[in-house]
Amino acid sequence: MKIEVWSDFVCPxxxxxxxxxxxxxxxxxxxxxxNIEWRSFELDPNAPVYSxxxxxxxxxxxxxISIEQAKQANQGVAAQAAELGLLFDFEKMxxxxxxxxxxxxxxxxxxxxxxxxxxxxxxxxxxxxxxxGDRKTLSALAESAGLDRTEAEKVLQDQKAFADDVRKDEALxxxxxxxxxxxxxxxxxxxxxxxxxxxxxxxxxxxxWQEEAxxxxxQDLSTEKDVxxxxxxxxxxEK
Amino acid sequence: MKIEVWSDFVCPxxxxxxxxxxxxxxxxxxxxxxNIEWRSFELDPNAPVYSxxxxxxxxxxxxxISIEQAKQANQGVAAQAAELGLLFDFEKMxxxxxxxxxxxxxxxxxxxxxxxxxxxxxxxxxxxxxxxGDRKTLSALAESAGLDRTEAEKVLQDQKAFADDVRKDEALxxxxxxxxxxxxxxxxxxxxxxxxxxxxxxxxxxxxWQEEAxxxxxQDLSTEKDVxxxxxxxxxxEK
Numbered sequence: 001m002k003i004e005v006w007s008d009f010v011c012p013x014x015x016x017x018x019x020x021x022x023x024x025x026x027x028x029x030x031x032x033x034x035n036i037e038w039r040s041f042e043l044d045p046n047a048p049v050y051s052x053x054x055x056x057x058x059x060x061x062x063x064x065i066s067i068e069q070a071k072q073a074n075q076g077v078a079a080q081a082a083e084l085g086l087l088f089d090f091e092k093m094x095x096x097x098x099x100x101x102x103x104x105x106x107x108x109x110x111x112x113x114x115x116x117x118x119x120x121x122x123x124x125x126x127x128x129x130x131x132x133g134d135r136k137t138l139s140a141l142a143e144s145a146g147l148d149r150t151e152a153e154k155v156l157q158d159q160k161a162f163a164d165d166v167r168k169d170e171a172l173x174x175x176x177x178x179x180x181x182x183x184x185x186x187x188x189x190x191x192x193x194x195x196x197x198x199x200x201x202x203x204x205x206x207x208x209w210q211e212e213a214x215x216x217x218x219q220d221l222s223t224e225k226d227v228x229x230x231x232x233x234x235x236x237x238e239k
Numbered sequence: 240m241k242i243e244v245w246s247d248f249v250c251p252x253x254x255x256x257x258x259x260x261x262x263x264x265x266x267x268x269x270x271x272x273x274n275i276e277w278r279s280f281e282l283d284p285n286a287p288v289y290s291x292x293x294x295x296x297x298x299x300x301x302x303x304i305s306i307e308q309a310k311q312a313n314q315g316v317a318a319q320a321a322e323l324g325l326l327f328d329f330e331k332m333x334x335x336x337x338x339x340x341x342x343x344x345x346x347x348x349x350x351x352x353x354x355x356x357x358x359x360x361x362x363x364x365x366x367x368x369x370x371x372g373d374r375k376t377l378s379a380l381a382e383s384a385g386l387d388r389t390e391a392e393k394v395l396q397d398q399k400a401f402a403d404d405v406r407k408d409e410a411l412x413x414x415x416x417x418x419x420x421x422x423x424x425x426x427x428x429x430x431x432x433x434x435x436x437x438x439x440x441x442x443x444x445x446x447x448w449q450e451e452a453x454x455x456x457x458q459d460l461s462t463e464k465d466v467x468x469x470x471x472x473x474x475x476x477e478k
Contacts, residue, residue: 164351181468181469191461192461193466194464196466199462218427218428221429221442222439223436224439227434228432229250230282230418
């Protein structure tokens with residue numbers, strides 16, 4: 001089963017949704033036959049790198065609410081995170097641009113380390129108060145995820161490196177009409193939008209699995225026989 | 240539309256099928272909205288690298304036929320290739336192991352050069368009589384496909400490099416019950432097995448396209464609202 005997950009490392013519901021999906025997967029009997037594709041999405045491609053502004057200042061300005069109201073909203077999100085054992089430290093949080101983090105995750109994917117790095121990026125932003133728009137922070141995170149630090153630094157310095165991979169995921173999101181994240185797509189067919197309750201993830205896994213098991217993998221449109229190769233040779237001469 | 244193509248660079252029907260698909264795509268009005276994923280398949284993982292044996296010797300031994308009969312069978316395949324403007328030179332052909340070629344194609348994919356390299360690998364084997372199991376030949380082909388020759392040589396020297404990517408494609412083929420190549424899969428749903436006639440490819444493209452256009456991209460299983468992030472923020476406080 002293919003599971004595609006669009007998310008942004010600075011998106012609290014993405015971190016929460018990721019853990020709800022992972023919890024559902026941990027209890028899913030066919031977990032070994034699932035494969036997650038982590039896809040990039042930037043909530044705000046124009047977001048500046050960390051400038052010293054606090055998250056509640058940004059929210060208050062954006063929504064025309066008081067700092068106190070913004071803090072209360074954040075506390076509600078932190079409470080949801082806490083239920084999953086995740087500490088969201090909104091006091092220390094450094095709002096920033098996530099494009100380089102996404103590029104780095106795409107590099108990590110070529111080394112099969114993107115799942116590990118993704119978790120570290122979320123944790124750095126939401127729990128540890130680190131600026132994941134800062135290249136030194138990013139290369140340290142890359143190293144802690146088992147990547148070669150020098151290679152990671154090269155990727156980070158070259159703004160074009162893996163940029164197309166990030167853009168492709170975002171283009172696919174647009175094509176699918178995805179405007180918010182997290183967004184989960186099971187077998188290109190069943191969607192779960194947002195940090196839904198654990199039950200919704202369990203149900204989506206089960207639904208996609210049942211269908212996959214019940215239906216033939218595909219419909220054969222071939223019209224002729226004996227035009228394939230097998231067993232080391234394609235030419236099957238008549239004796 | 241996603242088009243997955245399993246093939247082996249030493250498989251004549253794969254080269255023919257590839258060109259039939261590409262011809263059908265050239266006339267397909269929605270070509271710009273298609274994306275081909277080139278997947279690895281080894282017809283004979285245990286095939287030795289080129290040992291001096293000619294293809295007709297191998298076929299004659301394998302099928303218990305005469306050298307003359309093997310040559311006739313090859314002529315039939317060459318005639319099909321010729322209709323597509325492809326020269327199959329069975330006299331010069333060097334039967335070999337294709338694992339390194341597949342690994343190299345996977346490296347090329349990380350540089351968006353796998354489509355270009357694949358065509359060069361097929362042509363080298365079927366038309367130019369080059370040994371695509373030979374690492375010097377492969378690194379020269381990599382360079383001609385726009386890849387960094389030194390990087391390509393590194394990949395070739397490290398037997399583990401990109402080996403998992405090749406194995407994953409092959410595991411997926413087994414999972415789908417694919418035993419022969421070429422194998423074409425449109426939108427994970429419609430299959431074309433072998434070097435089918437051009438009409439079959441046109442029809443498969445049309446069928447997959449019609450369905451994609453008619454049906455919604457996916458079925459939404461979400462149960463709650465307001466748990467996604469958009470527009471640079473996830474927290475949407477009540478005013």
